[in-house]
Amino acid sequence: MKILVVSNFYPPRAVGGAELVAHRHALDLKRRGHDVCVFAGRTPKSHQSGGEMDIENVDGLDVHLLSIRSLEPDRAFYWDAAGRRFRATMNDFRPDIVHFHNISGLGANLISEARRYGARTVCTVHDHWGFCAKNTLYRDAGHVCEDFEGCHFCVANVSDEKGKALPTRLRRDYVMRCLAEVDHLVFPSQYLAGAYAEAGFDARRAHIQSNGVEVARFDPSSRSLNDGPLHFVFVGYLGAHKGIGLLLELAGRLLAESSLAGRWRLSIAGDGHMRARIARLVEEAPYRDYVTFLGKLGVDEVPALLASADVVLLPSIWPENEPVVMLEAIAAGRAQLASCIGGHAGLVVDGESGLLFESGDLDDLTAKAVAYIEQPNLARRHGDFNRARRDAFSQETAVSAYEKIYAMTPADQAPADKIILCDGEWPTLETAQLFNNFSIFEKSGRLRFVYAEWADASMWEHASALFCWSHDANMQSVLRALRMNIPIIAPAGGAEARLCEEEALSGFGYKDYAEAVVALASLAERSETAAPASARRANLIDNVAALLDAKAFGLTAERPAI
Template structure:
């Protein structure tokens, strides 16, 4: 089978990219041929089709000047360069199925137009809540918000939920409205939600509920040596962004004893602010490693007492949690979004309220004081990962969804041909 993976980034930037690249490797191992389409970027892995990628567009921070901003907004709505580029890839690669991931902004739904015209079946994994939340985050000035799910997209503008900016919020709301108005995602035959939580929000918003399927992300616990020695630091892994709540973890460190250590792997716009906070509230006890390879992250997990995921937004199904479980490490995470579907409180980790450093410190202290108990909790987490998140099970279920997409595409093609004949 020839699978075309489509995502705006082609390097290990976050959970979506980690999933896509690991899945592609697995598919190649099982005999499939894989190709990628993405935005040009200096960190991209080599690709046979990179000459057809649309140019790099940096949106954080946004482009300066009215002309540059206007061009970036236009590309968010519809990218002619992305459509033209993927059409050339389709012509040469001739995919049996296209598997889309995060295409918003830099690629836009324009790629779907080319896939539809070529009759390519399309599956799309929803790694975040963009289709029901214009700003991606389910956040309104740091507070959880789902106003746009059951209400009007005008809420995003009224609340200025994107960086407290009326203009930025209006652009994102307009983007979502236009894509819905012109049914830009109609070419997707099957939508995949990793969590029941996100699937529920999409169903509530009436976003293609008939095409929505739930499928867990995956890992390969059998290829990862589990943690075997008790003890170690607390760790956080991920993009250093407001929604991830890393500041809560740092403040919790200030409430713990002098022997407690926190190691943070990842980078992002909040790094300098977080480093200053750490120097102030927990001097010498918080380490920032920056971006690390997957292997380095797995080694970090195995050295840890627990992974902290103190998110203040609704998480979908974080790959970091699944990978920590596969390493035999418990997770302390907030009871938001899909986290409660992963963490069994008291068995594979602890669930805590968001934005509460004292609650996080209390949960962490209990594990730090009982390293053997923490190790036992991690073993339970690994058993769960082995049973629920195996790569073989995921690949088998995904193959069935690919087949469903092909049947749906064939049916829609037949209906279109019949309509043309009747005219």
């Protein structure tokens, strides 16, 4: 089987959890006899601006590297040039399967390109990027987002290829629609699958499958209780969302308890924006006698650190998917102490493999840490539990499961949500408010607002309407809608509405946005998912086209107008 693996970054330039999963799975698939190629992003070189391509060989795999133009939330989800480069790679490699991992920076339009090529598609969802422009569900105010319709509070707007500011909802609906067309969507945790369902995702193509871990890299043997103080270990990004502030407060609490003196120690490994604070703190008395800062470790150094640990600690205050360090704790046969948030609960069996504490609750975290210090056998029992189950979380098990998914026949079901294609000139504040607050009118049905310029042929085919938010919509989009008999909702008195009214074509001219909302909300409640087919008004459209300026067509080999 020919498998094209897609990831926005790739080792050795990036060694985050998702990138390592993509690389290790690719290597394992190659060892099993599959023909594997990689399409990945990278940061531009000093003389590059984004869009340049190179090919490198990484551990025997050909990696097609595209320098990424931006990771900013307003531009990281659609990139026409990346789609063209990806199309060329597919034409060269000719894959049977395209397996997507993180694609922020490359663009969700790569999914459309793979489907247009005819390859079966699989996507491993590693975070909340499908419906959260920031990926994390972590608000700037320092709390976890619970309003999945409030994306515009974090990212005010997004941009099209020409830099036009567009309502943020268009980004989310476009990405979610692209993901809905993937043949098989894989969530490494039950938590993440549930989060996407809560955000309105149609999960009929969803699978739950752990990413697994290379268990052979870890020594699962027990530490002797005579080896010294109980050893807590943290490995990860040194940022507030990872609970680093809480971790340092825990150290202060333990230091203040005289009965615990000499009975514990803490090692912190990683890099991030809180690095300097940690480095300063561990030089101060009494922290320097109990807390060790190791800085950023190489991938091959982590197993040795975990082998010296009794308890692996993860105090995150934001919901993670399937944190690698918790999988590594299982592989190393070590107890787990983690916040009860996100995918942690799927990896930590509370009271059996470790202890869970209320996220952000210092008192609860301190109580659980003290329990381990005062009962050293507790850490050993929890480590033994993980040691016994580690094969269930092996990478080999995960890759075997993926091979079965590759061979599955895709569900023959079109996404249920209705598509409303959208077009117009620079949106006003009122336009943005219409899109960003439209969810209050969606009761039993759901609309996906997709900017017409981003829509592929499948989205046009399944569109329920073209909504023009201004008089001066792109006539290229209007003509295409007329040819396909897609109803047009446009300002009354404008050229778009007049064409529909005078020629008895399906459409609606609205006097104000209140009428537009009523028209759009009625579409959400209808049972049909696409515009009904009928005879095309070829003569009318040809006459309109003859009156248009040539630039309205945009006829190029890269982007046919109609």
